[in-house]
Amino acid sequence: MSSTPTNPNNNPAAANAGGAGGSSPTFSPLYQQIKALITQSLQSGEWKPGELIPSEVELANRFKVSQGTVRKAIDELAAENLVMRKQGKGTFVSTHHEARAHFRFLRLMPDEGVPHYPESKFIEVKRMRAPADVARLLDLKSGDAVIFVKRVQSFDGVPTIVEELWLPGLTFKGLTAERLEEYKGPMYGLFESEFGTRMIRATEKIRAVTASEGDAALLKIPANTPLLASERVSFTYGDKAVELRRGLYLTERHHYHNELN
Amino acid sequence: MSSTPTNPNNNPAAANAGGAGGSSPTFSPLYQQIKALITQSLQSGEWKPGELIPSEVELANRFKVSQGTVRKAIDELAAENLVMRKQGKGTFVSTHHEARAHFRFLRLMPDEGVPHYPESKFIEVKRMRAPADVARLLDLKSGDAVIFVKRVQSFDGVPTIVEELWLPGLTFKGLTAERLEEYKGPMYGLFESEFGTRMIRATEKIRAVTASEGDAALLKIPANTPLLASERVSFTYGDKAVELRRGLYLTERHHYHNELN
DNA sequence: AAGTGGTCTAGACCACTTT
């Protein structure tokens, strides 16, 4: 193909995939550019959660690179849990509608027995203006519209988690208490299906606190019981913060599990 | 090279690297076998922490495989933090004697300012027989010799962590209070240098508790202050448990930080 | 200039799934 046999890498994408017009000094490996292009298609919804994406060969042809380069791009996307590979079948867009995804962000495990997803009881759902601290964490302006949710979660009928959520009003326009209550399973499934917003990573800060009178009543425990307090900020594509969640966990029959590598 | 041009993969290691003698049905990819061989050399101390391991080309020649196969093996070892790659220089055996390694297992971060390593004050160091629960977690027999350590750690002079450690007596034979006290920096550095034992991963269970009278005195806080309780089991090569650590963290000016991916 | 890891290609074959 190439007229210069000493240059088997004719790399057509490298010259333009950045899309900056040629004067950009932004160098990055081809496979990173391919990864970015695939991520764009995931974000735009060209391939929806749970669906099959084009095969490696097909993508290689589309982007005019070798299959190996596409492979390396998809390898990283799979490591980041954006896609899942299944040998013989293809590569699928990750979805929250899967048992294995349910405990990716909820790390509270029972001391005994197998983990299962808790039942929710909603205490409050309302629209409000973002307080300063919430606005800062969600990258909004103080006073911007947010949706506030408060709920209690129970394992086997035992109230164990009380949490408050703040969601950007713009992203989750139309979210109502009814919608939340009728929906079975993790909230992230609802966000993904109904609002086209997938959580792809989160940061969490954990502390120990004691239960206030109000929280104690909700969890049906004595006031001043020690609780684990988690503040979690979840991000969607483009590192955009789209959820702030403050949870209190009763850790008498459960614990927060972590793997350190 | 090969007399059969349709079979460029002459894969000599695949036939014997399992070492089982031919009747073993244990198939695994070549790069996994290479990875296991490299791990053995790390474990045996052929290449010590901080040292340079042979180059990819050299390892490829040694194992009679292609450089790409060695690369894939080392890629995984680097992902597991067993080795570190440095472009232009080579691949190094990971070590705990590095600032970036100090916070791999200690996830307690200051609410404000940059993290730095705490100072230790040892309360107690003694040999004892393993209680049942400790023995179970360390994969020992109840009554086996263990070394017990209790210490308080402070950030900027503020007592923040009180922790108890149990170590298998056999692995850490000769560990004394003097040795611990004179050693500067993370204990894992001492374990690595003096006892040839490197921690490579850990599992952690976290709960909220309230301070006992004794712990409160050590941390100079009121009794019943909420504390974060961590139980951590650390593993060395071959998934062998070699440390049980139970820590109590004061989370008034610090928090446990976690990234969820 | 020489050596190292990092990227990219082209092509073969294997393991697994579906038709």
Add this chain to the structure above:
DNA sequence: AAGTGGTCTAGACCACTTC
């Protein structure tokens, strides 16, 4: 049989470090 991801090879060139 055909299609998919998974492994392996061989060879080229690039980016970075050291001599």
